[in-house]
Amino acid sequence: MIFLTDIYLDHAATTPVRPEVWQEMKPFLDGTYQGNPSSIHRFGREARAAVDAARMTIAESVGAGTEEIIFTSGGTEADNLAVTGAARAREHEGRHVITTEVEHHAVLHACEQLEREGFDVTYLPVTADGTVRVETVQQALREDTILVTMMYANNETGIINPIAEIGECLRGHEALFHTDAVQAYGMLPIDVASLQVDMLTASAHKINGPKGAGFLYVKKETTLHPLIFGGEQERRLRPGTENVPAIVGFGAAVQSLQKERETRAKTYGQLVAHLLTTLASEDVPYEINGIEEKRLPSIINLHFPGTSTEPLLAQLDLEGVAVASGSACTAGSFQPSHVLKAMYGEEDPRVRASIRISVGFGNDEDQMETAAQAIANIAKRQRKILTEN
Known part of the structure; x- marks a missing residue:
């Protein structure tokens, strides 16, 4: 109708999906390029080159190394990998997690699952202006805190949290710091070093790319437990054949985004x-x-x-x-x-x-x-x- x-x-x-993004994706959907990126023949190498090019574009967009970008099916999977993957990998060091009451359900429900597994989760309040106060985070930190996860910009209100300031207050603490930047990625310049985050989530379909592709930035030497098991793809953190058309589209969307x-x-x-x-x-x-x-x-x-x-x-x-x-x-x-x-x-x-x-x-x-x-x-x-x- x-x-x-x-x-x-x-x-x-x-x-x-923007027209220029679709044009980049089309050869990987109409059979022009049809290889599996893990195959060693020419068709596979062509697909691998396309995935690698997109990974480089995305890594540069957040100031990361290519080996620090893990492709996922979207923001929800990336959030789950960050939250549950980090908590399970570090539970021998502590079982306390800090998040906020206004997170996307991909984070909130992951934290609820961690509670069912015996983790202690603190849900920080926000003020009437919608932001989390840095001092509130500081007050909630404990010796056994292993993860702090909070969104960069809220998906319902657009309110921006002081992620860089929170990253600074966590300096010297052993807790990993994750931010869901799904909404912020399209609107704010992002540099993972300046934000002092260990993990960062983004999604293609929020920036005029296709559905079915997201990424998790994972700082070098950060250990996560995978959610699924299979092959060698994505540093074994996200095994399975890569969604080449969607990843190519993601890279094209990021190229447009960086210019505009x-x-x-x-x-x-x-x-x-x-x-x-x-x-x-x-x-x-x-x-x-x-x-x-x-x-x-x-x-x-x-x-x-x-x-x-x-x-x-x-x-x-x-x-x-x-x-x-x-x-x-x-x-x-x-x-x-x-x-x-x-x-x-x-x-x-x-x-x-x-x-x-x-x-x-x-x-x-x-x-x-x-x-x-x-x-x-x-x-x-x-x-x-x-x-x-």
């Missing part, structure tokens, strides 16, 4: 600003969730007083405007945001009356204006109905 508007504002969930990151960030920030200006002109009350000065330019989470998230999303969908309430990984049924609960408390009206808007490739100011007008009209109708009832 084609809607009258068809405005996609859910780029934090997934992004469209600042331009994209500026453009997306302007689009969000235009949407907010239009909302203001429509005289609809709204509040920004989280602190404006510490937010990715592409993501904004808005509270509309006197509304309800679920019908707001449904009515916007009928208008052809795609937004979200939180992580796409909770799809199937509406669940109040665990991130907003952590920020404001479970009973705060923001928890059940907020939406996430995330912009990206293909969006323009006309779409922002149309979407803002649709949001304003629906929010006003909801407020009127709720007031009358």
Whole structure:
């Protein structure tokens, strides 16, 4: 079904594959290049060369060595490998893990599994602005802390955590430091040495690459236990035949990103600003969730007083405007945001009356204006109905 508007504002969930990325992937899907990267014949060597080229591009993008990049099926697998792999590898040194209450479920559920295995996990709170305080991390550190894992930028609010400062406070402690940079990777310049992280996660489909490819940066000499077992691929940490087309697409997406990151960030920030200006002109009350000065330019989470998230999303969908309430990984049924609960408390009206808007490739100011007008009209109708009832 084609809607009258068809405005996609859910780029934090997934992004469209850019044309230049598809062109790079196509020869590895149509049979032009068909070898297994582990094969020693010419076909295999061609596939291996393509994987190696993508690995080099990605390694350079975060200031890492090629041997420090492990390809995975996406951000979730990379997070799981980092969290459970590090904890299990170091449990003889301690069994305490530190994370936050606002992590992606790939980290939270991995930590819950570690608790079932007997690990002690501390879930740090965040302030109302959505950030973790460095001193909170310092206070939670113990002698038996073996891992600290926290996201660079939140997938629901876009709020940026002080990862470099936290990395500095961990200097001298034996705990490994992992950051989920899935949302940050497309918007912020990243250098693993400056951040002082031991592990970092990113995903192709968040930066206009294909689904099915992610990577985990693993600092040299960091020991992890694999999640699966098989061949020699990816330093035995992620055995199995590499997804060559997706990895090639990932590399192509990173090449585009490296050339355009600042331009994209500026453009997306302007689009969000235009949407907010239009909302203001429509005289609809709204509040920004989280602190404006510490937010990715592409993501904004808005509270509309006197509304309800679920019908707001449904009515916007009928208008052809795609937004979200939180992580796409909770799809199937509406669940109040665990991130907003952590920020404001479970009973705060923001928890059940907020939406996430995330912009990206293909969006323009006309779409922002149309979407803002649709949001304003629906929010006003909801407020009127709720007031009358």
